[in-house]
Amino acid sequence: MRTEVATVDFDLELVEALIASQDQLAALRALIGVPIDSLDDNTALESMLHEALELTDSQCAVFVRGDLVIAAGAGAQLVELRQLLTCGTPLARSEPHPVGLSAGSAVVASLGDGDRLGCLGFARRTDTRYSTGDLQLIEAVVAAVDKLTSLTDLHRRGVRRAAVDREHQLASILAQANLPTAPPSLSGVDVFATSIPASLAGGDFIVFEILHGVLWFAVGDVAGKGLPAAIVMTRAVSAARVAFHTYPEDDPAAALDAIGDELFGYLSGVGLFVTMAVGSYRPGSGVVHLANAGHSPLLSLSDGATRVIPPSMPPIGVVRAMRGQTQRIRLGPNDLLVLGSDGLAEQEDVHGVMYGYDRLLHRVEQWAQLTVHELGDRLMNDVEDHAGDAPASDDRTLVVLGESRVAP
Numbered sequence: 001m002r003t004e005v006a007t008v009d010f011d012l013e014l015v016e017a018l019i020a021s022q023d024q025l026a027a028l029r030a031l032i033g034v035p036i037d038s039l040d041d042n043t044a045l046e047s048m049l050h051e052a053l054e055l056t057d058s059q060c061a062v063f064v065r066g067d068l069v070i071a072a073g074a075g076a077q078l079v080e081l082r083q084l085l086t087c088g089t090p091l092a093r094s095e096p097h098p099v100g101l102s103a104g105s106a107v108v109a110s111l112g113d114g115d116r117l118g119c120l121g122f123a124r125r126t127d128t129r130y131s132t133g134d135l136q137l138i139e140a141v142v143a144a145v146d147k148l149t150s151l152t153d154l155h156r157r158g159v160r161r162a163a164v165d166r167e168h169q170l171a172s173i174l175a176q177a178n179l180p181t182a183p184p185s186l187s188g189v190d191v192f193a194t195s196i197p198a199s200l201a202g203g204d205f206i207v208f209e210i211l212h213g214v215l216w217f218a219v220g221d222v223a224g225k226g227l228p229a230a231i232v233m234t235r236a237v238s239a240a241r242v243a244f245h246t247y248p249e250d251d252p253a254a255a256l257d258a259i260g261d262e263l264f265g266y267l268s269g270v271g272l273f274v275t276m277a278v279g280s281y282r283p284g285s286g287v288v289h290l291a292n293a294g295h296s297p298l299l300s301l302s303d304g305a306t307r308v309i310p311p312s313m314p315p316i317g318v319v320r321a322m323r324g325q326t327q328r329i330r331l332g333p334n335d336l337l338v339l340g341s342d343g344l345a346e347q348e349d350v351h352g353v354m355y356g357y358d359r360l361l362h363r364v365e366q367w368a369q370l371t372v373h374e375l376g377d378r379l380m381n382d383v384e385d386h387a388g389d390a391p392a393s394d395d396r397t398l399v400v401l402g403e404s405r406v407a408p
Helices: 012-032 043-056 076-085 132-176 226-244 252-270 357-366 372-387
Strands: 060-065 068-073 097-101 104-111 118-124 189-196 204-211 214-222 274-281 287-293 298-302 305-308 327-330 336-340 396-403
Touching: 043 060, 043 068, 043 118, 043 132, 060 076, 068 076, 076 097, 076 104, 076 118, 104 132, 118 132, 189 204, 189 372, 204 226, 204 396, 214 226, 214 336, 214 396, 226 252, 226 274, 252 274, 252 287, 298 327, 298 357, 305 357, 336 357, 336 372, 357 372, 372 396
Parallel strands: none
Antiparallel strands: 060 068, 060 118, 097 104, 104 118, 189 396, 204 214, 214 274, 274 287, 287 327, 298 305, 298 336, 336 396
């Protein structure tokens, strides 16, 4: 019995094609596996171009976008391809397409759009043209490069945004530094003062000056929140301090008028306005002189009853040269003056229910026998308790003035 050995004729071209296919697959894996740990420079893009050379069997590659030019490879083809892509002539087609080079063959494609518009080209050292399969591989490379540049742009925008946010934080901190860190100390008067911004910096502000035995004060609120309001706030604080030194103690309305004249043009330019109350008190006089430009809440507690102090002029920045009037507010041994901001009364709880002006008046009457500092702490805590888990609706500012006394 004779055993025949079967023989198989291998197709060498098929084997070579399979090997080439495996090489391309490995190169493609290397291409998409380019590390992107650092997107601050062009290292990842440079690595991707070098990996693409092997994948596309190219001698060189050039990426161009604006003033950025990244090249990989070498040879005469690189010089010619670079000149072709940096000449400023837009590509007629976006998809990869062959172009002729004097020293070989090339494929170019545009990528991105708008401000991100760029182009990418590959070239070979010989006259061997890129096949349909080569164009498909290059199309994949173009897509990968496009995705990488998009990711890089997002990263860089995020870095710039973080830098801007940091600058805003520093500016906000500087703006808040204009506010007093503690109430002034003047014999015969007790003062509670606090201002808590809803964000890093806010538009509420408090100003105090003691001049010739007189306590000057201002409480205000810039429309809006955040850094823009904080910047306007610094202007208002500066204007108030100048006015305190300029006008007599019994005429805070004139001081407030001057502040309005100083700020009107600036506020009109930025489209904001400021509510502000300016007052002066000489301990022992029994009278606070007060002018109110649309600010609320202002409360006077006298003989156990609380009343709202109405404004005597519109907010600053609404009407030019609108003159206000000075009001005389009694401040005897058992009286109080309460100056807040709308962030107190308008603070909502988790159900959207506001703290309310009526509740604020009631609480002041209810706790009238407390010291100025105890009353201030009790009011701020009460608003905080009402808010619960709800975020701050607005900046919260509170000033309480009263003749010096002790708790019963």
